[in-house]
Amino acid sequence: MQQVRAKKALGQHFLTDLSIAERIAGTVIDYKGLPVLEVGPGMGVLTQFLLAQGHDLKVVELDGESVNYLQAAFPRLEGRIIAADFLRLDLDQVMGPGQWVVIGNYPYNISSQIFFKVLDYKDRVACCSGMLQREVAQRIAAGPGSKTYGILSVLLQAWYDIEYLFTVDENVFNPPPKVKSGVIKLVRNKVKHLDCDERLFKTVVKTSFGMRRKTLRNSLKSLFPSGSPELAASIFDQRPEQLGVDQFVELTRLLSQSRQ
Template sequence: MKQVKPKKNLGQHFLTDLGVARRIADTVDACPALPILEIGPGMGVLTQYLVKKNREVKAVEIDSESVAYLNERYPELRDQIIGEDFLRMDLNKIFGGKQFVLTGNYPYDISSQIFFKMLDYKDLIPCCTGMIQREVAQRIASAPGNKAYGILSVMIQAWYDVEYLFTVDEGVFNPPPKVKSAVIRMTRNNVNDLGCDEVLFKRVVKTVFGQRRKMLRVSLRQLFTPQTMPTPDFFAQDIMTKRPEQLSVQQFVELTSMVADKVNNTAL
């Protein structure tokens, strides 16, 4: 069977260490019984362990060469290999609207986009595991006050409990990436409602981290028009002297409500 050649334009780095592949596959055991959707299976090094979980398994692969290889290598999955772009898919159609576990050895260049899409379907995905660039994993798992803490940290931790599981060295890939990798698991927390406007919450988080070195009293001004700009006492509150990496998720929720209150009241 002809091997698939890794394609640089797709950011492919095929995992070659079977022990690591087995450990990644076992991360889905924390969410038992649910069907599994694997992203970017490549030549199926992770797939071979997922199919042994006695669950329904589907895989999304954008590379047509890999799809052909997988169809030949795993005939039992022939109708379960989806040759599409994950970022463009309607995830409600994957398992007929049923919840599922998301996993994979994610392409580094789109991993953040994958997780933002996960957030759009958070009620459908109670558990997400897999391997990504270590730097991104550190950002997702970071606590407030750390340099790595940022947009991904806040947006994901608002809805998921994050576990940084283990680090993976460069030498277990073909071709080896220039950075280390890490395996993480994200499990839905008990939050069903943030208690604030979720759209505005995203805007607030992205706006202030866009100027992460500035105090909130400076960066937040971008959210207001001349007509809705609050009075100076709004920007004189204690929280306004903080920088975004100092705020917890709950403080971002409270900040969003403060902004919403000013926008709505001023607009009346």
């Protein structure tokens, strides 16, 4: 069977090490009772292990050449290959009611967007794992005080317990990427609602890290009414990378209070 040509425009780097693919598939082995959606299966190096584990599997693939390959190589996926852009899908419609799992060797050029999409379905996605460029994986898993800690870290950690699992070298891909890759796992935590306005929470986090070298008093003052006494609180003396999720919730509550 003819191999699929990796396309730079789609961020494709095909994993060739089967042992690594099996390890990645193993990150969701505890979720056999839930449907699984694989993003960007390519030539199915991860798909084969997910099928072998007995998952209720669907795959979404944008590349037409890969879709043709998957249809020929995996007859069991008949009716389960979604030829579409993951970022544009209505995942509720694709996956149906209840919770489900997302996994993939994610295209490098849209990996951050993929995780923001997962965040939009946080009450449906019980687990999300897979491989992406190491820098982004480390950023998602980073804790307060880290230089890589940022917007994606806070927004995802508000809803998920996150673990950086292992690093993957460049030489196990075709073509080899210019960066190392990292495998992470996100498991939905027990938080149902944040103790603040959740839309405003996102605004506070994004605005704070938009000027991460400044204190929060300087970066957030534009969001507060002029002369707000709340800005005198000591939390505003800190920089955004010093704060955990609970402290960003506190900031959001102070902002809501100032607007009353």
